[in-house]
Amino acid sequence: MAPGRVNLIGEHTDYNMGFALPFAIDRSTLLALSPSPSRSIAIASRQMSQKVEIPVEDVASVAPSSWARYPLGVVWALQRRKIEIPGFSALFDSTVPLGSGLSSSASILAATVCALNDLFELGLSRADLIDLCHEAEVEFVGAPVGYLDQIAVLSSHQGYGVLIDFLDLSTTETPLPQETMVIVDSRSPHRNVSGDYAQRRRECEEAAAALGVKSLREATPEQVEAELSGIERLRALHVTTENRRVLEAADRLAHQQPIGDLLNASHVSLRDDFAVSCRELDLICETALELGASGARMIGGGFGGSALVLGLQSDELQPALTTTFSQLNLPVPTAFRASSAEGASRLS
Ligand code: ADP
Ligand code: MG
Numbered sequence: 001m002a003p004g005r006v007n008l009i010g011e012h013t014d015y016n017m018g019f020a021l022p023f024a025i026d027r028s029t030l031l032a033l034s035p036s037p038s039r040s041i042a043i044a045s046r047q048m049s050q051k052v053e054i055p056v057e058d059v060a061s062v063a064p065s066s067w068a069r070y071p072l073g074v075v076w077a078l079q080r081r082k083i084e085i086p087g088f089s090a091l092f093d094s095t096v097p098l099g100s101g102l103s104s105s106a107s108i109l110a111a112t113v114c115a116l117n118d119l120f121e122l123g124l125s126r127a128d129l130i131d132l133c134h135e136a137e138v139e140f141v142g143a144p145v146g147y148l149d150q151i152a153v154l155s156s157h158q159g160y161g162v163l164i165d166f167l168d169l170s171t172t173e174t175p176l177p178q179e180t181m182v183i184v185d186s187r188s189p190h191r192n193v194s195g196d197y198a199q200r201r202r203e204c205e206e207a208a209a210a211l212g213v214k215s216l217r218e219a220t221p222e223q224v225e226a227e228l229s230g231i232e233r234l235r236a237l238h239v240t241t242e243n244r245r246v247l248e249a250a251d252r253l254a255h256q257q258p259i260g261d262l263l264n265a266s267h268v269s270l271r272d273d274f275a276v277s278c279r280e281l282d283l284i285c286e287t288a289l290e291l292g293a294s295g296a297r298m299i300g301g302g303f304g305g306s307a308l309v310l311g312l313q314s315d316e317l318q319p320a321l322t323t324t325f326s327q328l329n330l331p332v333p334t335a336f337r338a339s340s341a342e343g344a345s346r347l348s
Helices: 056-061 069-080 104-119 126-141 148-155 195-211 221-227 230-254 260-273 279-290 314-327
Strands: 002-009 019-035 040-045 052-055 088-094 160-165 170-175 181-185 295-299 306-310 334-337
Touching (some): 002 148, 002 260, 002 295, 019 104, 019 148, 019 230, 040 056, 069 104, 088 104, 104 126, 104 148, 170 230, 195 230, 230 260, 260 295, 260 306, 279 314, 314 334
Parallel strands (some): 040 088
Antiparallel strands (some): 019 160, 181 306, 181 334
């Protein structure tokens, strides 16, 4: 079993060596895995019609567009380390909505690597598992993601957020907000593997180069304001202010203080400076704030996906979303409670 995740705050900071504060949620990917006598891998998912059967030594030949690249990417990453896997059959079933910014991708990867580690007694450490999932998603699937999702899904503990410092991947547990947290799936699927995300990464690298620093982690908003202009200034402003918000949020949470205003500021920065929000996500956040939420922001890479709302119940929010989105002929988003959960583990 591996959970999905919500990132409380710290978006697009991971590949800039900054900070983020995610937690695992009680939506998860279940995996039943059994060894097989043949040297072949047979995988199926209750969420997909396409089943895949492939010889163990041939995993790299799976179709580039197949969902099976996620689990087979883990086998590929193991083989690259000269860790041989015998044949197996696997069936996945997930309650993490796919492509909604709740990291179904890290969830299916983590479920796979944990199950293989357990079943075939590979003796891999948590850090190895994180690296293998990251290698599979970046190098095999081709999604240029950072480490946030993998760490959140593999290292979270129920009731806590994980403050991650991406400079050395160190983690610190923090309390979570005491208010109710609600996830709203915009039902406007994001496109993580597409060009927008890669373009933002490039823009951040260019901004760092223009400032003469190795990564935007080393820059301050004041320096960005003074030295950059145009797109580089906007992208760097988001990253540098977001890093400050994450540290401020962790500090406030440690003292049981509210963080709604930090979530709001994060959303505005992602919308205006980083330009990764979309009409649906903006509308969800506006609707929630009008109803009296203490904070709301888009979560995940952006261009669709989900939003996180603080201080409202899902049944207070859902009717307003239904009315607003129906009137605009947009798909009605679904709101559900975000409960914190344990990271990936073996169920039986
Ligand atoms: P997110 O991680 O936000 O859900 P991604 O685009 O990163 O979105 O990953 C979604 C992709 O992960 C799906 O399109 C599919 O290829 C794969 N995936 C995730 N969960 C499953 C599952 N249970 N069964 C099959 N494929 C899955
Ligand atoms: Mg993903």
